[in-house]
Amino acid sequence: MGAKQSRRRLEDEERDQMDESCDEIHLDGSGTDRSGSATASLISFSDSDAAVEALKDACKTGNVKQVESLIRSGINVNHKYVIGLTPLHFAAIHGQIAVAKLLRGAGADPMAETTDEDRLSPLRIAESEMNQELFDAVADDPPAKYQFQRRLIGPFIMTLFLLSNIAFWFFLILQYDAFDGATWCFPWSLVFAILFWVNLILVNLLDPGTVEDEDVEYIADLRALSKDEIEVFPVKNVTENERFTLHETGETFIWCRNCKFWKPQGISHCFECRRCFTRMDHHCFAVGNCIAVRNHRFFVIMMLSGMTAWTVAVISIFLELLPYNTSEDWWPVGANEVQLYLAAGWVATSSITILGVVLPFACFHTSALICNFTTKTCFGKRGLGKNGLQINDFTQMKEVHCMALQCRDPPDTCSESGGGSIRDLTMPEGRVP
Numbered sequence: 001m002g003a004k005q006s007r008r009r010l011e012d013e014e015r016d017q018m019d020e021s022c023d024e025i026h027l028d029g030s031g032t033d034r035s036g037s038a039t040a041s042l043i044s045f046s047d048s049d050a051a052v053e054a055l056k057d058a059c060k061t062g063n064v065k066q067v068e069s070l071i072r073s074g075i076n077v078n079h080k081y082v083i084g085l086t087p088l089h090f091a092a093i094h095g096q097i098a099v100a101k102l103l104r105g106a107g108a109d110p111m112a113e114t115t116d117e118d119r120l121s122p123l124r125i126a127e128s129e130m131n132q133e134l135f136d137a138v139a140d141d142p143p144a145k146y147q148f149q150r151r152l153i154g155p156f157i158m159t160l161f162l163l164s165n166i167a168f169w170f171f172l173i174l175q176y177d178a179f180d181g182a183t184w185c186f187p188w189s190l191v192f193a194i195l196f197w198v199n200l201i202l203v204n205l206l207d208p209g210t211v212e213d214e215d216v217e218y219i220a221d222l223r224a225l226s227k228d229e230i231e232v233f234p235v236k237n238v239t240e241n242e243r244f245t246l247h248e249t250g251e252t253f254i255w256c257r258n259c260k261f262w263k264p265q266g267i268s269h270c271f272e273c274r275r276c277f278t279r280m281d282h283h284c285f286a287v288g289n290c291i292a293v294r295n296h297r298f299f300v301i302m303m304l305s306g307m308t309a310w311t312v313a314v315i316s317i318f319l320e321l322l323p324y325n326t327s328e329d330w331w332p333v334g335a336n337e338v339q340l341y342l343a344a345g346w347v348a349t350s351s352i353t354i355l356g357v358v359l360p361f362a363c364f365h366t367s368a369l370i371c372n373f374t375t376k377t378c379f380g381k382r383g384l385g386k387n388g389l390q391i392n393d394f395t396q397m398k399e400v401h402c403m404a405l406q407c408r409d410p411p412d413t414c415s416e417s418g419g420g421s422i423r424d425l426t427m428p429e430g431r432v433p
């Protein structure tokens with residue numbers, strides 16, 4: 001049975017069920033309001049029969065206010081009605097785009113299947129409607145909650161970590177005369193610590209390299225090539241993204257359902273930032289931003305300077321510990337020995353972290369700026385490409401090191417990704433059954 005017929009049958013089934021149950025629907029829980037236009041304030045409970053029925057009605061009629069109010073009251077947006085239908089199924093069947101977006105934002109599952117033999121999901125229904133906007137509302141991942149906080153929490157923790165290390169170093173040299181000689185490192189560490197912090201702010205504030213329409217519009221021409229020049233890989237299920245390969249160059253282009261364009265090699269979508277970036281490396285929660293073509297260089301400077309500041313401070317204290325090389329200096333533990341243990345503990349944990357984590361990470365990213373690889377190409381499905389690992393050519397060097405800077409958009413505009421002008425490509429041939 002085709003998706004369209006199945007949808008019609010679902011509607012009938014759901015109507016029958018509604019006829020049977022409508023006598024029991026009491027929107028305010030007391031049986032007084034039968035008008036179907038109950039105001040949101042009347043529903044003050046969640047997941048009672050009346051509330052879930054009210055949610056169903058609101059989804060069908062597109063009553064956004066009612067749905068909003070019910071979601072606020074904590075209703076289960078994945079409630080299963082007859083044959084496993086969910087509120088999102090109703091929104092999709094009745095083409096309620098705004099409601100579908102609301103439900104998705106509240107965690108509604110687009111893949112929830114009905115329990116009958118057709119096993120229809122809201123996504124499948126939205127797809128069969130051939131309505132791009134509805135499909136997007138059901139398919140697109142909703143914006144992450146607390147975007148602003150998610151952006152700041154990483155840099156805040158990093159700053160706290162930096163300050164606590166500086167404070168501990170000061171504690172050692174001010175509290176114990178034994179470490180007085182370590183003060184030589186202060187100006188050096190301070191310069192690199194400031195460099196670290198400035199670059200942390202830059203990486204957080206800069207646009208990582210958002211892909212603009214004009215960067216990818218040319219692909220429409222490639223898509224128009226004849227069948228023997230390109231090979232299209234059809235999708236096996238609706239959550240997959242379609243791709244095509246040019247026979248001549250072997251280059252593969254993958255459809256980005258969220259940004260509505262074909263991604264060439266090197267462009268990847270970040271589900272946290274909700275957009276595609278050029279030469280994307282990874283999304284870094286520690287800096288609260290993606291690392292891509294525009295801010296990768298500052299990310300590397302940040303790591304190298306942070307590592308240098310920390311290493312210099314650790315060496316300064318390590319040198320002060322060297323004269324204490326007999327067991328009498330360390331045992332039995334008295335007031336004087338505690339200072340040595342504190343300092344040695346800090347030197348040891350810092351050294352292990354620097355050598356085991358920070359140094360390999362910094363080396364990897366420094367090499368990534370020099371050679372043509374990123375974390376994505378190293379560990380991702382697409383791999384390094386046909387050229388393998390090699391030193392960047394002049395154009396690539398220029399792109400990675402000299403690309404013009406720009407601030408990134410404020411969080412509230414992040415959900416609207418670019419690429420709208422080539423929407424005609426959103427449902428390519430063969431995409432919809």
Ligand SMILES: [Zn+2]
Binds near residue numbers: 259268274
């Ligand atoms: Zn994208």
Ligand SMILES: [Zn+2]
Binds near residue numbers: 273283284290
């Ligand atoms: Zn990101």
